[in-house]
Amino acid sequence: MHLLLSQEFINEVKDRNDITDVISGYVSLKRSGRNSKGLCPFHSEKTPSFTVYGDTASFYCFGCQAGGDVIGFIRRIENLDYIEAVKFLANRAGLAVPEEGKNDGLSHMRLRIREQNREAGRFFYKSLYSPAGRQALEYFHSRGLSDETIRHFGLGWSPDGWDFLARHLQELGYKRDEILAADLGYTSRKGGIIDRFRNRVMFPIFDLQGNVVAFGGRKFTEDVVGGKYVNTSDTLIYKKTNHLFAMNLAKNCKSRELILCEGYMDVIALHQAGFSNAVAALGTAVTPQQARVLHKYADRVVLSQDGDEAGQKSIARSIPIMKEEGLDVRVLQITGAKDPDEFIRKYGPERFKSLLEGCSNDIEYSLMRIESKYDVSTDDGRLHYLREVCNYLSGLGGLEREVYAARIADKLHIEKSAVISQSEASARRRARMEKDKEFREMAKNTAGIGSRINPERSANLRASNAEYSLLSMLFLHQDMIDKTAVLLPPEDFVTEFGRKIYSEFIEIHSSGQEISVSLLSTRFSEEECAEIVRIVNCYDSVAKDDYDTLISIIKNERFTPKPQDAAKLSADELLEQMNRLKKKKN
Numbered sequence: 131m132h133l134l135l136s137q138e139f140i141n142e143v144k145d146r147n148d149i150t151d152v153i154s155g156y157v158s159l160k161r162s163g164r165n166s167k168g169l170c171p172f173h174s175e176k177t178p179s180f181t182v183y184g185d186t187a188s189f190y191c192f193g194c195q196a197g198g199d200v201i202g203f204i205r206r207i208e209n210l211d212y213i214e215a216v217k218f219l220a221n222r223a224g225l226a227v228p229e230e231g232k233n234d235g236l237s238h239m240r241l242r243i244r245e246q247n248r249e250a251g252r253f254f255y256k257s258l259y260s261p262a263g264r265q266a267l268e269y270f271h272s273r274g275l276s277d278e279t280i281r282h283f284g285l286g287w288s289p290d291g292w293d294f295l296a297r298h299l300q301e302l303g304y305k306r307d308e309i310l311a312a313d314l315g316y317t318s319r320k321g322g323i324i325d326r327f328r329n330r331v332m333f334p335i336f337d338l339q340g341n342v343v344a345f346g347g348r349k350f351t352e353d354v355v356g357g358k359y360v361n362t363s364d365t366l367i368y369k370k371t372n373h374l375f376a377m378n379l380a381k382n383c384k385s386r387e388l389i390l391c392e393g394y395m396d397v398i399a400l401h402q403a404g405f406s407n408a409v410a411a412l413g414t415a416v417t418p419q420q421a422r423v424l425h426k427y428a429d430r431v432v433l434s435q436d437g438d439e440a441g442q443k444s445i446a447r448s449i450p451i452m453k454e455e456g457l458d459v460r461v462l463q464i465t466g467a468k469d470p471d472e473f474i475r476k477y478g479p480e481r482f483k484s485l486l487e488g489c490s491n492d493i494e495y496s497l498m499r500i501e502s503k504y505d506v507s508t509d510d511g512r513l514h515y516l517r518e519v520c521n522y523l524s525g526l527g528g529l530e531r532e533v534y535a536a537r538i539a540d541k542l543h544i545e546k547s548a549v550i551s552q553s554e555a556s557a558r559r560r561a562r563m564e565k566d567k568e569f570r571e572m573a574k575n576t577a578g579i580g581s582r583i584n585p586e587r588s589a590n591l592r593a594s595n596a597e598y599s600l601l602s603m604l605f606l607h608q609d610m611i612d613k614t615a616v617l618l619p620p621e622d623f624v625t626e627f628g629r630k631i632y633s634e635f636i637e638i639h640s641s642g643q644e645i646s647v648s649l650l651s652t653r654f655s656e657e658e659c660a661e662i663v664r665i666v667n668c669y670d671s672v673a674k675d676d677y678d679t680l681i682s683i684i685k686n687e688r689f690t691p692k693p694q695d696a697a698k699l700s701a702d703e704l705l706e707q708m709n710r711l712k713k714k715k716n
Contacts, residue, residue: 135213135216135227135228136228137643137649137652139216139225139227139228140201140216140648140652141646141648141649142225143201143216143219143220143223143225144187144199144200144201144219144646144648146219146223146225147200147219147222147223148184148200149182149184149187149188149189149199149200149203150166150182150184152200152203152204152219152222153166153168153182153189153200153203154166156171156207156422157169157170157171157180158456159182160178162181164183164184164185165181165182165183165184166181166182166184167180167181167182168180168182169454170191170193170194170196171207171418171422172191172194172196172206172207172418173191173193173194173196173418174418174450174451174454175193175454176454176564177564179191179192179193180192180193181667183663183667186605186646186647186663186666186667187199187200187646187647187648188647188663188666188667189202189203189663190660190663190664190667190668195657195660195661195664196660197659197660197661197662197663197664198647198651198656198659198660198663199646199647199648199651199659199663200219200648201215201216201219201648201651202215202651202656202659204218204219205656206656209369209372211236211237211240211366212236213236213237214237214240236366239308239311239366240366240367242304242308242311242312243308243311243312243365243366243367244341244342244343244367245304246299246304246308246309246312246314247312247314247334247341247342247343247344247345247367248341248342249298249299249302249304250295250299250312250314250342250345251284251286251332251334251342251345253286253295253298254285254286254287254288254295254327254332254334254345255281255284255285255286256286257286257287257288257289257294258270258280258285258286258287258331258332262289262290263287263289265350265351266287266331266350267280267287269331269350270285270331273395273399273471274399274402274475275398275399275402276402279398279401279402282401283333283334283376283398283401284334284342285331285332285333285334285398286331286332286334287329287330287331287332288325288327288328288329288330288332288347289328289329290328290329291325291328292318292324292325292328293315293322293323293324293325294325295314295315295325295327296309296314296315296323296324296325299314306323309323310323311365311366312365313326313344313362313363313365314326314327314362326347326360326362327345327347327360329349329351329354330347330348330349330350330354330360331347331348331350332345332346332347333345333346333347333348333375333394335362335368335373335375335412336376336377336378337367337373337378338377338378338381338423339378340378341367343362343365343367343368343373344361344362344365344368344370344373345361345362346359346360346361346362346375346394346412347359347360347361348394361412370412370413371412371413371417371419371420372417372419372420372423373412373420373423374409374410374411374412374420374423374424375394375397375409375410375411375412376397376398376401376408376409376410377409377423377427379401379406380406380407380408380409380427381427382406383406383407385407385428386427386428386429386430387407387428387429387430387431387432388407388408388409388424388427388428388430388431388432389405389407389408389409389431389432389434389462389470389486390408390409390410390411390416390424390431390432390433390434390448391408391409391410391434391435391469391470392410392411392434392435392436392441392444392469393410393436393469393471394410395469395471396408396410396434396469396470396471397409397410398471399470399471399474399475400470400471400474400482403474403478403479403482404479405479405482407428408434408470409424411448415443415444415447415448415451416447416448416451416452417451418451418454418455421451421452421454421455421457422455424452424455424457425455425456425457428457429457429458430457430458430459430460431452431457431458431459431460432460432461432462432486432489433445433448433449433459433460433461433462434462434464434470436468436469438468442499445461445495446496446499449461449492449495449496453492458491459491459492460489460490460491460492461489461490461491461492461494461495462485462486462489463485463489463490463495464485470482473485493526493530493534496522497519497522497534497537497538500515500518500519500522501515501519503515503518504518506541506542512542515542516538516542516544516549516552517552519538520549520552520553520555520556521553521556521560523535523538523549523553523556524553524554524555524556524557524559524560525557525560531550531553532550535549535550535553581661582657583627583657583658583661584625584626584627584628584661586624586625586626586627587625587627590624590625590687592683592687593624593625593683593684593687593688594624594625594628595669596680596683596684596687597623597624597625597628597632597684598628598665598669599669599672599676599680600614600618600632600677600680600681600684601628601631601632601635601665601666601669602665602666602667602668602669602670602672603670603672603674603677603680604632604635605635605645605665605666606666606670607674608639608644608645610677611635611636611639612639614681615636617681618681618684618685620632620633620636622684622685622688623684623688624684624687624688627658627661631650631662631665634650634653634654647659647662647663647666650662
């Protein structure tokens with residue numbers, strides 16, 4: 131679909147958006163020879179495995195195997211389709227997008243989903259203030275929400291029926307497949323459409339631009355069928371892990387501090403009380419993608435979760451993710467209430483403000499959590515506490531480790547040097563384990579074990595390495611493709627994936643175009659393109675002098691029976707294979 135835009139325009143967009151400049155807006159990059167490295171924005175890691183290759187205008191992560199060109203990076207980081215990513219980069223470079231790109235099917239469906247969500251939001255709000263919605267409105271009022279707050283957040287009610295919203299949307303001209311694509315309905319056994327949300331108070335979820343992208347529906351009476359919450363599933367415009375509730379409002383607050391709550395009502399109550407910097411993760415713990423959004427608008431995040439075990443586990447999972455993003459993390463300890471909503475209703479905004487000012491940092495919180503598990507008045511409890519706390523300290527920086535080791539030593543009445551020594555030993559063990567893990571992953575990746583893209587690689591390692599080396603050579607020296615096509619037809623490639631790339635190289639070259647990662651990304655899937663990026667950048671050290679050797683290896687391996695294949699050959703076929711190999715050796 132994205133070929134509605136000419137390759138010339140796509141090339142211009144790519145040329146006007148230097149990949150290193152674009153990615154450095156999302157990732158802190160450091161030069162490493164001709165390339166740049168940083169922590170991968172697509173998965174959690176402590177050792178940089180994300181590389182940007184300026185020479186080939188591509189990126190690749192050796193940890194999660196994400197890779198591609200500048201358009202592929204924007205697609206992934208901004209959760210866009212191809213056309214939208216091109217438009218994003220075109221706008222960045224001040225380029226006008228050609229008209230023919232406007233009718234792309236996916237972009238059109240995204241637009242229709244956004245329109246439906248807007249109409250659904252209006253429908254739910256209007257229903258809330260209808261006679262039938264009286265009980266739902268009373269629920270919001272009983273929770274202390276004013277009509278102004280209800281309007282500000284666009285809260286609503288989904289009517290108690292099977293298809294009120296579906297019929298309303300169809301009357302507005304939306305088709306069955308569009309309603310299903312927006313996850314505002316699902317198919318009944320008889321083939322009709324049933325509303326996703328029925329008899330629930332509704333919380334619209336907005337993107338940063340103020341578009342309604344999803345909904346959360348909460349039961350407000352016990353006689354409602356189903357769980358406490360019903361939420362929009364991932365759609366073309368919404369991915370739960372990328373969004374934060376009320377971030378569209380909180381991004382405009384003057385403070386560089388955000389309060390991360392657990393639920394919708396906590397956020398709404400805080401905003402009504404004057405804390406307009408409150409947001410909520412749409413799940414139990416913050417994700418790396420959400421942490422990046424938080425860091426875009428804040429330097430410090432205060433975690434305000436429920437005091438139950440689930441809330442505390444959520445804090446424990448969220449802290450390292452936000453720390454890796456570079457955020458200063460604080461933890462709010464709420465006493466006398468189960469959550470911020472209840473606390474404010476009981477004690478008022480001023481008391482909550484005092485709580486905020488006195489909240490502990492993430493290290494103090496973690497140390498308190500560890501201590502709560504043990505009875506440090508006993509020798510056995512002190513010993514187990516010391517082991518766990520030293521293991522925790524091993525993950526801190528040197529200065530932080532020194533400060534908190536002194537506090538722990540005073541608490542346990544032992545020498546500070548003993549705490550430091552035990553922590554450093556734990557740090558060495560941790561470093562060895564992480565290094566071993568990275569080595570195993572790299573070895574697995576190099577050997578092609580478990581590869582979905584090229585499943586034949588691990589069983590044909592010598593051949594596939596030769597194929598990859600030759601493909602990298604041809605990518606860098608495209609004037610050699612015509613000669614190679616004569617010496618080595620595509621059918622001589624051993625692996626199907628290598629054969630597919632090689633065939634595309636020949637076709638693109640014969641059409642007079644230059645082979646680039648950007649052009650290949652229009653012909654291969656995202657995962658395939660990532661592997662191609664790895665091939666062209668990681669097998670580029672092979673010298674031209676090895677050209678004949680590579681072709682010879684591929685041809686020989688093509689006609690060498692593998693042990694598992696030899697068992698399937700008849701005696702005559704096996705004899706013919708052996709005679710062919712003898713002739714090649716002579």
